[in-house]
Amino acid sequence: MGEIVELNSVIDGEPVTCACALGDLTEFESVPVDRRVMVIGGGITGITAAIDLGNAGYQVMMVERLPSVGGRMLQLSETFPTLDCAQCTLTPRTVESGQHPKVTLKTSCEVEELKGEPGDFTVTVRQKVTYVDWNKCTGCGTCIQKCPSKGISLFERDAGRMTAIYTLSPQAVPNKPFIDADRCRYLTRGKCGVCAKSCPVGAIDYNQQESFFEARVGAIIVATGFDIYDWKNKMPEYGGGKIPDVIDGLTMERYLSASGPTAGKIVRPSDGKEVKEIVFIQCVGSRNPELHKSYCSRVCCMYTAKHARLYKHKVHDGQVYVFYIDIRSTGKGYEQFIQQSVSEEEIIYIRGRAAKVFQNGDQITVQGADTLSGRKIEINADMVVLAAAMVPNEGAQELADILGIKCNDDGFFVEDNYKLSPIETGHQGIYIAGCCQGSKDIADSSAQGSAAASKVQVLLSSLRRQNQEAV
Numbered sequence: 001m002g003e004i005v006e007l008n009s010v011i012d013g014e015p016v017t018c019a020c021a022l023g024d025l026t027e028f029e030s031v032p033v034d035r036r037v038m039v040i041g042g043g044i045t046g047i048t049a050a051i052d053l054g055n056a057g058y059q060v061m062m063v064e065r066l067p068s069v070g071g072r073m074l075q076l077s078e079t080f081p082t083l084d085c086a087q088c089t090l091t092p093r094t095v096e097s098g099q100h101p102k103v104t105l106k107t108s109c110e111v112e113e114l115k116g117e118p119g120d121f122t123v124t125v126r127q128k129v130t131y132v133d134w135n136k137c138t139g140c141g142t143c144i145q146k147c148p149s150k151g152i153s154l155f156e157r158d159a160g161r162m163t164a165i166y167t168l169s170p171q172a173v174p175n176k177p178f179i180d181a182d183r184c185r186y187l188t189r190g191k192c193g194v195c196a197k198s199c200p201v202g203a204i205d206y207n208q209q210e211s212f213f214e215a216r217v218g219a220i221i222v223a224t225g226f227d228i229y230d231w232k233n234k235m236p237e238y239g240g241g242k243i244p245d246v247i248d249g250l251t252m253e254r255y256l257s258a259s260g261p262t263a264g265k266i267v268r269p270s271d272g273k274e275v276k277e278i279v280f281i282q283c284v285g286s287r288n289p290e291l292h293k294s295y296c297s298r299v300c301c302m303y304t305a306k307h308a309r310l311y312k313h314k315v316h317d318g319q320v321y322v323f324y325i326d327i328r329s330t331g332k333g334y335e336q337f338i339q340q341s342v343s344e345e346e347i348i349y350i351r352g353r354a355a356k357v358f359q360n361g362d363q364i365t366v367q368g369a370d371t372l373s374g375r376k377i378e379i380n381a382d383m384v385v386l387a388a389a390m391v392p393n394e395g396a397q398e399l400a401d402i403l404g405i406k407c408n409d410d411g412f413f414v415e416d417n418y419k420l421s422p423i424e425t426g427h428q429g430i431y432i433a434g435c436c437q438g439s440k441d442i443a444d445s446s447a448q449g450s451a452a453a454s455k456v457q458v459l460l461s462s463l464r465r466q467n468q469e470a471v
């Protein structure tokens with residue numbers, strides 16, 4: 001019996017084009033079920049787990065809900081504490097996951113149902129539509145160049161605009177485009193069709209339908225990562241998303257990125273003017289149990305210092321202010337990184353929460369208090385960057401319900417025992433790793449990805465041994 005079953009490749013008697021194109025399932029099916037693993041989420045955590053397992057001889061299916069893998073790290077400019085280029089560090093890994101003979105990428109996919117037991121789970125996966133037949137698409141990019149519809153880009157956030165057909169990033173893996181149905185003129189109004197006319201291989205398929213398939217696997221690693229706290233709707237005191245020059249840290253990453261929409265120039269979103277005075281506010285939504293999230297997001301002190309330093313590298317005469325409650329820099333080399341920011345880059349740290357941010361003529365005014373001197377502070381700036389809390393990714397609770405695992409009150413997946421078994425869940429055979437378990441940096445995320453891969457191997461080899469002994 002084939003273990004990968006197309007559940008609805010035919011709808012209403014008509015054959016339906018399956019959006020899944022890449023990832024040869026023959027290889028995946030070629031080994032017994034207890035040598036197959038599913039990794040849900042294709043960020044740095046999931047990629048690390050998948051490559052480790054693949055190198056150990058397991059067949060891995062990586063299920064990613066976006067059209068390409070890489071997760072949030074792909075959006076980062078340079079990374080603390082070493083200031084390495086994020087893309088240069090990550091791209092070899094995304095490419096490896098895409099080319100690894102033992103890793104099958106299933107992008108634009110989400111898990112719908114789970115049956116079975118450790119060692120033999122059956123997972124139903126929903127394959128969403130991309131409106132592009134990736135089996136035909138060569139990734140030439142002609143459609144992207146010709147598309148007349150410009151709008152919000154999932155990837156560039158508020159920093160840049162994108163056509164309605166696009167790849168998530170220039171280095172996307174797989175490097176094939178998809179259509180954003182909400183912005184496509186043909187799919188919303190029935191007018192346009194430019195991409196279909198310009199595609200040299202006829203890959204555009206406006207009638208593509210979603211489909212479902214089943215995969216049998218021995219174990220599952222969940223690595224669905226994080227999102228940014230919805231400060232635009234929940235924090236009117238910081239402009240509620242209505243002041244164009246108030247952005248969040250992830251958008252700042254896109255401004256700082258050499259491959260970003262401004263080629264690394266720090267300009268005001270409102271008028272493209274170079275930013276000469278900039279205010280960073282830490283703990284936006286974090287450590288505020290009364291109104292927002294009670295926990296510390298763990299990376300904001302570090303990435304704010306990184307942003308401040310990278311900004312100063314680009315705008316030498318720029319002035320930087322940072323509002324902070326206290327600095328948490330517990331990783332290896334992190335404290336030195338902070339100290340360098342203060343001493344070498346002349347960044348002014350103000351201890352206290354910023355109370356209010358508002359548009360004031362051409363500039364933005366930030367009001368707060370310096371709790372060390374007891375003085376009220378008011379700064380006029382060109383741009384304000386909010387280090388917004390990290391929260392679990394959308395749909396985490398629904399996925400937990402499907403998998404039979406738990407989320408805590410903040411929505412992060414709950415581990416079996418925080419100290420002794422932080423990767424295991426209450427459901428044997430299902431493991432959690434990376435930011436879906438709690439906010440953390442890249443080093444800790446990759447470490448948990450590798451840890452989860454090891455745990456899977458321990459479980460599956462011990463189940464194999466038990467089965468052999470029983471025979």
Ligand SMILES: Cc1cc2nc3c(=O)[nH]c(=O)nc-3n(C[C@H](O)[C@H](O)[C@H](O)COP(=O)(O)OP(=O)(O)OC[C@H]3O[C@@H](n4cnc5c(N)ncnc54)[C@H](O)[C@@H]3O)c2cc1C
Nearest residue numbers: 041043044045065071072079080224225226434435441442
């Ligand atoms: C502004 C900012 C700057 C940062 N800078 C640094 C830095 O300089 N250095 C550093 O060490 N750390 C930094 N970090 C932290 C770093 O981004 C994270 O540690 C890292 O991205 C976590 O990786 P992850 O794979 O766990 O999650 P993610 O990167 O979020 O990846 C999760 C993946 O899972 C997918 N997914 C989600 N739900 C589902 C689902 N239901 N089904 C299938 N797939 C799903 C997502 O689409 C995504 O691709 C920064 C964070 C922020 C916010």
Ligand code: SF4
Nearest residue numbers: 147184185192193195
């Ligand atoms: S049909 Fe849609 S995606 Fe294609 S070119 Fe027109 S607007 Fe762009």
Ligand code: SF4
Nearest residue numbers: 137138140141143199
């Ligand atoms: S023009 Fe056709 S082949 Fe080229 S990237 Fe677009 S869909 Fe793919």
